[in-house]
Amino acid sequence: MTVGELEASEETMALRVVGALRDEIVTMALKPGDVISESDxxxxxxVSRQPVRExxxxxxQQGLLLIRPKRATIVKKISPDGVRQSRFIRESIEVxxxxxxxxxxxDAEAVLADLIAGQETASAADDxxxxxxxxxxxxxxxxxxxxxxxxxxxxxxxxxxxxxxRFLTLGVSSSQRAIAEHKEIAAAVAAGDSAGAEAAMRAxxxxxxxxxxxxxxxxxxYFEPVH
Amino acid sequence: MTVGELEASEETMALRVVGALRDEIVTMALKPGDVISESDxxxxxxVSRQPVRExxxxxxQQGLLLIRPKRATIVKKISPDGVRQSRFIRESIEVxxxxxxxxxxxDAEAVLADLIAGQETASAADDxxxxxxxxxxxxxxxxxxxxxxxxxxxxxxxxxxxxxxRFLTLGVSSSQRAIAEHKEIAAAVAAGDSAGAEAAMRAxxxxxxxxxxxxxxxxxxYFEPVH
DNA sequence: CGCACGCATCTACCATACAAGATTGAGGAA
DNA sequence: TTCCTCAATCTTGTATGGTAGATGCGTGCG
Numbered sequence: 001m002t003v004g005e006l007e008a009s010e011e012t013m014a015l016r017v018v019g020a021l022r023d024e025i026v027t028m029a030l031k032p033g034d035v036i037s038e039s040d041x042x043x044x045x046x047v048s049r050q051p052v053r054e055x056x057x058x059x060x061q062q063g064l065l066l067i068r069p070k071r072a073t074i075v076k077k078i079s080p081d082g083v084r085q086s087r088f089i090r091e092s093i094e095v096x097x098x099x100x101x102x103x104x105x106x107d108a109e110a111v112l113a114d115l116i117a118g119q120e121t122a123s124a125a126d127d128x129x130x131x132x133x134x135x136x137x138x139x140x141x142x143x144x145x146x147x148x149x150x151x152x153x154x155x156x157x158x159x160x161x162x163x164x165x166r167f168l169t170l171g172v173s174s175s176q177r178a179i180a181e182h183k184e185i186a187a188a189v190a191a192g193d194s195a196g197a198e199a200a201m202r203a204x205x206x207x208x209x210x211x212x213x214x215x216x217x218x219x220x221x222y223f224e225p226v227h
Numbered sequence: 228m229t230v231g232e233l234e235a236s237e238e239t240m241a242l243r244v245v246g247a248l249r250d251e252i253v254t255m256a257l258k259p260g261d262v263i264s265e266s267d268x269x270x271x272x273x274v275s276r277q278p279v280r281e282x283x284x285x286x287x288q289q290g291l292l293l294i295r296p297k298r299a300t301i302v303k304k305i306s307p308d309g310v311r312q313s314r315f316i317r318e319s320i321e322v323x324x325x326x327x328x329x330x331x332x333x334d335a336e337a338v339l340a341d342l343i344a345g346q347e348t349a350s351a352a353d354d355x356x357x358x359x360x361x362x363x364x365x366x367x368x369x370x371x372x373x374x375x376x377x378x379x380x381x382x383x384x385x386x387x388x389x390x391x392x393r394f395l396t397l398g399v400s401s402s403q404r405a406i407a408e409h410k411e412i413a414a415a416v417a418a419g420d421s422a423g424a425e426a427a428m429r430a431x432x433x434x435x436x437x438x439x440x441x442x443x444x445x446x447x448x449y450f451e452p453v454h
Numbered sequence: 455c456g457c458a459c460g461c462a463t464c465t466a467c468c469a470t471a472c473a474a475g476a477t478t479g480a481g482g483a484a
Numbered sequence: 485t486t487c488c489t490c491a492a493t494c495t496t497g498t499a500t501g502g503t504a505g506a507t508g509c510g511t512g513c514g
Contacts, residue, residue: 012296012497037465048499053466057281061288069239070466070505085377089320092378096319150312151319158381239467264495275469280496297475297496 014051017041018058025064025075026163032077032222036065062157077224078164083212086158091205093155094139095198097146102189102197108145112186115141116179123175131175138182162208168219169211177207241278244268245285252291252302253390259304259449263292289384304451305391310439313385318432320382321366322425324373329416329424335372339413342368343406350402358402365409389435395446396438404434 021041024030038049038056045052056073059065066076101108115138122130143152181204188197216223248268251257265276265283272279283300286292293303328335342365349357370379408431415424443450 014497039465049466050498050500054281054284054497056466057284058288061285067466068506071507072465082377085375088323088375089378089381092319092323093316096315096322148312148315150309151316154316154381154385241467266495276496277468277470281467283496294496295476298477299495 013047014054017055030075032075034075035072079224086161090155098197098201099194100146102194109190116182119179168215240274241281244282257302259302261302262299306451313388317382325424325428326421327373329421336417343409346406395442
């Protein structure tokens with residue numbers, strides 16, 4: 001059972017292995033707690049241990065792998081506290097972003113309206129993946145409008161932790177509600193209402209909050225025990 | 228001219244090289260734009276290319292090095308926009324932290340008072356390094372009190388960019404003023420005044436703001452040209 | 455039967471060798 | 485002089501072998 005060939009094109013082998021492994025991890029093809037080894041992955045992808053090793057280092061720095069010297073490397077279990085703090089980071093930054101955008105709306109209104117329209121189309125067509133992409137684009141666009149697109153990349157890195165949880169709770173997307181909340185945010189931004197925009201953003205981000213404890217109950221072995 | 232032996236003790240060689248190189252970079256012993264190579268560093272530290280290579284990967288992910296495949300690796304120049312956004316990230320998170328701490332002061336008052344007292348001692352003794360350490364501890368302690376110490380690690384990673392700028396502006400520490408601002412923050416926290424604590428924290432963080440443009444003027448070749 | 459010791463086997467770590475692209479400089483032609 | 489060509493020599497990327505430490509299982513002893 002091979003895992004699908006690495007597209008033999010650009011970039012270095014190491015970076016291709018990074019991408020392939022990251023996909024396997026966030027989609028739960030590699031489950032938290034799974035033991036992997038350099039030789040194992042190297043064999044599966046048909047490369048030597050060296051690029052795999054470098055991929056491990058990168059993924060370990062991103063918090064997806066745990067390299068235990070002289071022992072073995074395992075897919076890091078999801079830390080409930082880490083998820084909580086990742087959300088804290090995201091909320092801190094997104095709240096500050098929405099404040100700044102609302103303080104200087106500029107052409108934000110038209111841009112956001114376009115994105116929301118696209119989301120409604122995707123939602124009507126039951127295009128879950130497309131909606132998810134547009135949802136992410138909505139938030140990244142806000143970062144761009146605030147002039148801190150790089151800060152979004154930071155959120156993106158830590159969002160992988162959240163994405164693993166999200167993948168476990170697939171199906172309950174309720175895109176209608178998300179769209180309504182996006183409209184609220186956009187309206188407050190257009191009105192230059194910083195406080196209102198902040199409140200709407202906090203409410204929007206808080207919606208996912210309730211899912212974690214249920215997910216832990218469903219898959220206890222994917223999470224670290226409460227320390 | 229060797230660079231000082233790596234303490235032959237614990238950890239792996241790669242991690243020791245990471246620490247040594249990071250110190251050289253933030254203290255400007257390795258200047259932005261400097262070209263380094265795996266073989267070069269390997270020779271200087273008396274190890275093979277392999278651990279150096281792995282150290283390069285880690286430092287590149289932290290934004291301190293730029294690895295150019297098949298060409299060379301250079302110490303990344305400081306990006307003025309990156310500094311601006313690193314400050315944005317730090318302010319976003321620290322403001323959120325101080326809000327939460329002020330909302331639930333707990334035993335914050337006593338802990339913070341202790342730290343400030345230590346800072347006054349260090350300042351009186353002209354112990355610049357000690358003061359800097361305690362200053363950092365003050366902020367990290369706030370993160371711990373808010374229950375998001377992990378979030379501080381994130382700030383710490385990105386603070387290296389800021390530290391390089393700080394190192395270029397050494398001597399103008401004005402620790403007296405910093406201590407006064409710390410007291411303001413602690414007082415607002417003790418009073419449970421969230422808004423006041425947030426304002427004090429913003430003012431505290433904004434103080435370093437003015438130095439950047441002057442620093443760019445003094446060392447233009449250490450910075451990326453405005454894109 | 456239970457426990458401790460030891461060896462086979464696994465792991466990541468490090469060193470070394472080779473490969474391939476990029477740079478740089480010299481040298482020759484226009 | 486100026487520009488083009490090409491080869492020596494850099495660089496990082498990849499492959500492979502050897503090493504030390506940790507694990508786990510089987511064996512032998514009490």
